[in-house]
Amino acid sequence: MNVPDPIEDASTADMSTEDLTQDCRDTRRLADDAERWLGDEANAGVVGREREDLVRYVRKAGHRADRLARAAQRPMCAGVFGPSQAGKSYLVEVLARPEGGALRARFDGHAAIDFLAEINPIGEKESTGLVTRFSAAAQPGTPPGLPVRLRVLSEADIVKVLCNTFLHDGDTTKESPPTAEEIAALLTNLKPAVRAGAARLTEAEIDDLQDYLRDQARGTRYLDALARYWDGARALAGGLDLNERARLFAPLWGGHAAFTGLYRQLAEALERLGHPEEIFAPLEALVPREGSILDVATLAGLGASASSDTLTVRAAGGSAVSLPRATVAAITAELRIEIADAPRAFLGEADLLDFPGARSRQKVDLGHFLTAQPDALKETFLRGKVAYLFDRYVAEQELTAMMLCVRPSNQEVVTLPDLVERWIALTHGATPEARAQLPNLLFLVLTWFDSHFVDKAGDAGQDASLRFRNRIEASLTGFFGKAHAWPREWTPGTPFRNAYWFRNPNYPAESVIRYEGRREVAFLPEKQGRIAELRAGFSALPEAAAHFQDPGRAFDEALRLNDGGVSYLVENLARVCRPALKAQQIASRLDALRAEMRERLARFHVALDIETRLAERREAAGQVFDALDPVVAAGSLGSLLRALLVDPAALTDVLHGTEVAPQEAHQSAALPPTAPRVVRPGSIARPGAPAARPQPVAPVLDRERTMARAALGAWIDHLNRTVEAEGFGRRFTVPLTAMEIVVGELITLARRADVEGTIAADLRTLATVERSEQSTAKLALIAATRLNRLAGGLGFNLVPPAGERPSIEEGEGVRIAFAPRPISYDARAITQAPATFAHAYATDWFHGFYRVAEDNAKSASGVTIDLEQNARIGAILSGLQPRVA
Known part of the structure; x- marks a missing residue:
């Protein structure tokens, strides 16, 4: 892959984590300064009608800067993602384990435990509803008797999960949106319940929730009914208790009582724990694996009024809290597994994240489904949570590199292309030009490679390359490429070229390989010619040359006995799993955020020299024209x-x-409270009255x-x-x-x-x-x-x-x-060449x-310029100038 060295060329190569974190915090401070400047009454006339919108914007900008600061302090991660049942589990296990050894997990106070044999849920079904982090880095000790470290959802996360479920698993055409009067009545009824000092959810979190719903609700008009909801929610959410917050948020999931009850159950658990980011649980949360919080079957207890199957958990510095096992499973976002034995070298630089498989969504009548199906609450919550977890990790810049596993045949998860595109845009850039600045951190892993060696009836005499062309189309160009352009043009003039074949040696490929017990020992002699024929067909395929770095080697590595292509994948993964790349990604997003803030606020700073103002705006117009030229060329x-x-x-x-x-109050003060007097015509004045003079007209x-x-x-x-x-x-x-x-x-x-x-x-x-x-x-x-x-x-x-x-x-x-165009009354105005109206x-x-x-x-x-206020906004803009690497 012809890319610059990520360390030598990274602008942030020499930047320490502390420096990058401080830059993020400085940006947050500048956002706070901007919010105060916008809220200053001295600037009301300058800001005008934009004040409310701009205050929300800088508040969100500060929230984004906080997220980037937290991301800068967390380790780089390589994640395995893809549709359910795409072969991810084996890839994760073989990447995390030492070469030639078993994957063992270390827990304080216990002997190392074989992850596959004792922790990983049994069965071929989709088994988990949380993210598993495999890490070789040691963490501070856990509380006695509670060695299992869990990251948990926040209360805002729970609201988002339920909204995701409602929008994507429910048929919103069968829902009755709340009327404007109902929303107004709800907000009015909740106002008396607001208590000072009871803040749980901040205005920035409500802004973030609104943005998340707007993005998720594209294509549906249900949330249009909530246009007047958000201002009230921002004002109320921070001062309401749990039950009142449940009433406030209920319209976001259609008011379904089952979802409202689940929100209360999970939010109450977080409240009892003190709303931590991390909690600690006993080993019984994972072992025995029947009933483990890793197993999605554990969620079956959600919504129950009481349960005897409980776990005692606690936050750092908090008190022990007994919660139903299903509740602990539901609020857990991530399980951290510390690898007991020295793993592959790349895990010395990065953690490995195993995401639950992306699932297809079905639109059901929730009102009927939630009452008619015994496991409806479990299934709907699980689907919403799995989808939201990927959204959250992408938004928090947790996923630096991705191994995207795709199986053969038609793809069923229709939302997958958009999920992957969003990650690409946030980590590499939305355009080929932007992506050229970073090495490719998306690894497309085409699983079940051995299935292409099974000859079916009718394959005799068929072009040996056809099956591979069909696979590339089904798994890449015809699936992701129909929705987005990156498979055809990853960087300018160059297609995406980072695909790999992969197979699981634990699944016997008896059509081409001879075994001794479960160990692969050789290729069947009678199949050698067919393997060579298929290799030649694949290697000569234009699509293979376009999307694989070395088609011949990719083919050979996937057929390597007892390996299946993992060594080749690790070799390429190790080249880019470097913390400097994560720093570069975060710095790129921080720079973009600062540029956005600067552009949004720059209009309110007045350069005292008009020629300077003109030069600045002409330069800005030039930037617009440069950006719109491709749009014009595309006719868009x-x-x-x-x-x-x-x-x-x-x-x-x-x-x-x-x-x-x-x-306005000043209006009544400006006008006398007496009854108005009739104005006499001409110059006839009332006796003793002074000469008439114009009265100020109040707006x-x-x-x-x-x-x-x-x-x-x-x-x-x-x-x-x-x-x-x-x-x-x-x-x-x-x-x-x-x-x-x-x-x-x-x-x-x-x-x-x-x-x-x-x-x-x-x-x-x-x-x-x-x-x-x-x-x-x-x-x-x-x-x-x-x-x-x-x-x-x-x-x-x-x-x-x-x-x-x-x-x-x-x-x-x-x-x-x-x-205005001239009016034509006959055909004489028609020219030989069509008029270029668009141009x-x-x-x-x-x-x-x-x-x-x-x-x-x-x-x-x-205009009158307040020099003090102009200097304040000028200082903010100066602080937002491009950073020095």
Whole structure:
């Protein structure tokens, strides 16, 4: 594999874990500073309608920086992942054990235990519902009698698991979404229950939960009904007790009583333990393996009111707590196994993670299923937990390298390509150019290699390469490649080229190998020719050359007796299992986060020199054009801009029930409390009255202005969430920083053109012909039309336009951007060559955006600048400048 040496070329090679962790913490501090600056009333006029959205953003940015700091302090991990029953178990066991020896686990106060013989659940079925970490690194001692170390889910994790279950195992078309009135009533009823100092869930955790649900709920409109839920949830969650929190979160899983009861059961267990990250359990949690918390069958006790099968567990420094075995299994995210004997060399640098197999999801009527099926709660919770665990480990940057196991035949887990794509985007980059900066840490392991040596009826005389072409298509190009581009182009101009064959020598390949007992000793003489024929067919296959580093060697290594290809896989794995690579991944994500924060906040810092402001915004516009050039070339600019349009239906939900805001306190103070007096015409004054003088007009926040303000806020929220969504980045492959620039300029344009006032005027016009409370959908359509014209026409199609249309020199002439097309009345206007409308529009949009960026920069001239506040935001931006490696 032609990649740069990961240590020599890594920009973070010499960076210590402490330095990287400190950079993450500094970024968190800057996010806190930004939140305070945004919340300062002195900056209310500068920030405008964006304040609420920006506060949420910097709060989430701080949360992400905390995650990266924790990830920097944890060891590098190589994980084994794939669909259920794909052959992962043997691969994990053979990677973790010493060469030629058994995999034994060490527990404080006990002799080493054979993992396969005494701990690993028996059977061919999918056996685990948690992540198992195999580590050669020694950890501090465990409490006496409690040698089993377990990482547990948090309360927010439990909510996410139940939401994942509801969205992916339930048929949301058969659910009745809560109405706006029901949500309002719930939030109102919970307000009196809030207690100061009872904080359990932070606002950042609620923000994170909202983002997770938005991502998981793509393609379903059930959660649209919760548009007005989240602000209330943020305000309430931190001050409610467990039962009230259960009421608060119940709408997220459809209000199903079984899920609400399970949430109470698991959250109460965490509460009794003190909400730790790690707990300790007795060896009886694992041995005997019948009833082990590793075995998914243990979850069958979930939801029971009482159980005699309990385990005594405790957190570090906490008291012992007796919990049902099923509850301990449910709240456990990870079991840590310390390897007793010296393992393979690469495990000296990394831990090995064994993920439970990805499962196909089936849409059922949960209302019926949860009552009709005895094991329904166990099955639905298990599927949601298995799916969420992979999401969590990816989000926490735990999975540095991945061995993706894929079996032959058609793939059933339709969500697998998106899961893998998300991991690739977060660890390597979303584009071929970004992935070129790192060695390939995705190992595609094609299991059950020996199945291709079984000749079936009709195979005689068939092209020897056909079975391998079909396998590569079924397992890679036709499965992952249909959904995403990385199999065809991992780096610029080069396909993904890190595939391996693998077989399990414990499963006899008697069609080609001779055995003595269970040991492979030689290939059958009569099969030697057929093996050579198949090898030649595979090696000559263009797909093999494209996706395997050395097709001939990959074939030979998988046939190595009593090995099955594991030595070859370990050889290549050892080359990239280096802690510096994890540091490089984390540093890359940290740099991206800091760049996002800088772009979101930079608009509020005013360079006192207008030429400097213009130069900065022109440079930003250039970054946008560089990022959008491939989009234009692919004919996708219209689709990208369409994605920025706000749905009138979504605005309808926002505007529905909007109340008239109360008059500002200063308004009543400015106006005398006496009854208004009739103004006399002409110069006829009342006797003894002083000469008339104009009275200050206080701004009136009427219903229409309130609704226009709500619509503008919803539009801003929609723009930011759209470009931040992973699906948007995957679809258009545009860097988030470039889209942040686009969104920022559009928001500034909306303020400069007073779109809020224009919408309010439109709504007043409508109110003269019909009652506004009876026409919320029409109000939303009017607001959406005004707002959406900003993305497509950049304000030049407004009446009056937001600025002078730029001139475009094209060919031998000059035309005006966004000029109305001439009306053609007959066929004489049809030319021989079709008009390039898409190219002309993209040209107009680029020129228009450049003009908007300039006009936005110029509009800052003449405004009053608070030098102290400007210096504060300037210091934050200075702290967010690119780090020095």
